[in-house]
Amino acid sequence: MVTATGEHEGKIGRMKLRIRGVTFSYGSIPALNDVSIEVEASEVLGIVGPNGAGKSTLLRCINRILKPQRGAVLLDGADVSEMSMLEVARRMGYVPQNSPMVFPTTVFDVVLMGRRPHLSWRCSADDVKKVLEVLKALRIEDLAMRDFTELSGGQQQKVLIARALAQEPEVLLLDEPTSNLDVRHQLEVMELLRTLADEKKLVVVMAIHDLNLAARFADKIVMLNAGRIFAAGKPADVLTPKNISKVYGVDAVVSEVSGKPFILPLKPV
Amino acid sequence: MGGGVEVAAESRVLELYERFVSKKFLFIAGTLLLIVVLVGVAVTLGSANITVGQAYAAVVEATLEKLEAAVNAMMLGRLELHFAPDFDVPSKYEKIVCDIRLPRVFMALVVGAALALAGTVMQAILRNPLASPFTIGISSAAGFGAALAIILGVSLTRSTIWIVAGNAFVFAVLDALLIYGISRMKGATPETMILAGVAFMYLWSGMTSFLQYVGEAHAVQEALIWMFGDLTKATWLKLGVTSLIAAACIPYLVLKAWDLNVLMLGDETAKSLGVDAGRVRLASMLFASLLTAGAVCFVGTIGFVGLVAPHIVRMIIGGDHRFLLPASALFGAALLLACDTAARTVLAPVILPVGILTSFMGVPLFLYLILRRRREYW
């Protein structure tokens, strides 16, 4: 599919992230089995599935933090495993499930670390400006000079998302970006991701537990179960009572609220 | 929210950040100044009747003379440089300053800087606030190397001092290489390195105890004394060797400041930012160990500087290693020089080994810092 949008000069069509037959195991523990996914720029992909399904592992494989034993990850047709770490870092940002920060460091400095793939030893006024922009986008300017280790879990999560945004990636990978956030901040972050996808033409891939948020904000959902894709497609097609019952072992009613599926889990089966 | 308000908030953050950066520069400049003052104090104290002006004049003259001699020696006579000035300082003072005080003063600065820098790096790569240059067993290995040389027949006469120091250095580096090898095999995680380091630390101390058990009494005592951190043994030549080793190690570490920053966010995040966490950790460990070995092999174990200095500096100027590394090094230098000057003077004419004093001073200081901090971070 070629859709010349013209916002990137010299680039025809939309950027594409293709995951082809990725298989990964940690030693003898299999985690992913023949996973294939395609996402395009401006799309938000939600990866759902029960604990241990392989969501985090998949994100790590995409980002080449882990090397899949089989299969490949292609960014605009180029194999990620043949790029240098720095090149991958310039094109993909990653927000892990948690970040072990031991030493007191200001939020500003944490976000500035996202500039690492772009800067030389010194950091320019441009880098500083980028950090300011990102802090503003996430509305955490007032945290800028606070110590990261002294923030609440939700505040830390926002800072880590800011750090990945400062990286200015084409692909943004997020591992449960809303797990520590309150309702309002969940919506704020989700809307921000949506805006980034729509306006900056990012590919957004997020592992997420909240099926309703996934249904509302994702264009596509991939449902993983025990390392395999159980279902993939539009939210309404994937998040059905039948699939939810099979994968999560939970009885759920799915209704529709403003055109999106709304899931109410009832009881474990 | 109006656009004007947002712009105001943004420029306010920028202003705060810029103030934070100037604070870092200010801290570095202040520490430099402190060092200059401390050098003056250290040279003046205990030297009969020398004035402060004479002391500084003698310091500048002696330093440049030695530098001149070193440079000319390296030119192998192809070029004779003369840049040392000749101030009007009584030759008696000149001699005291040049031969006795200065090597010791500079050794304190170089060793303090090396230990503090190595400590900062170790804490970053092991992601552990309790890490120090000695966490992976460097000082125990050096102690064993020295004890081996001393107890197996050589004593600390002038010529054998180099054998002992060389042996200490070799074993310290061997320790680092062993940790390197194990980490390469088992994955270069902080846990692997700390566990392997602690294991080797016990191994070296065990072997040292064995030597002490079987060794002759006077040799055992000499070996024990060697292990006290002590700057009395400093000479210009040793200073030169330690400084050269430091000069070889420091550039790599300072160049990797960003990678050390990023490592603190965890290996996964580091990798996602293009930093090969394992490789940076291994290489930094080697350089930090080499730096430590170069200091320890001449002056023995000087504890606490490498642990405390990074923490104090981090609390004042934050965790960005571009500033933290040089600032820690300078602060460590000042701290050790201050301690050594105190060690020379508190019980004068008895001169305490500075290693004992740093431990005495380090413990309360450290406890104070732990108690004062609003939030404990380990």
Ligand SMILES: Nc1ncnc2c1ncn2[C@@H]1O[C@H](COP(=O)(O)OP(=O)(O)OP(=O)(O)O)[C@@H](O)[C@H]1O
């Ligand atoms: N470092 C590791 N070493 C060995 N096995 C691992 C490791 N990390 C994950 N696993 C295993 O791989 C499988 C997939 O784990 P993964 O972390 O990808 O799940 P997840 O879908 O992200 O789960 P969660 O929702 O709990 O975050 C699990 O069986 C897990 O036990």
Ligand SMILES: [Mg+2]
């Ligand atoms: Mg996970």
